[in-house]
Amino acid sequence: MELDVIVMEMDVEISVEMVMLKELVLLVFLSILNLLFFILFLINLNLLFQLLLFLSYNFSLYYHNL
Secondary structure, three states, rough: OOHHHHHHHHHHHHHHHHHHHHHHHHHHHHHHHHHHEEEEHHHHHHHHHHHHHHHHHHHHHHHHOO
């Protein structure tokens, strides 16, 4: 009887730890995904800023040559 209770307790502990591990894996995956999106956002902002600088430079050359 006591052995059955110990085995059931171990089963419950193992199942709880498995659920926590699954949540931890999901958290790590979502954190990496969030970091990737942030890096892509920074790259996009940089490219947009470079485009604006390039266009303003071209228009200044164009108006300078008129």
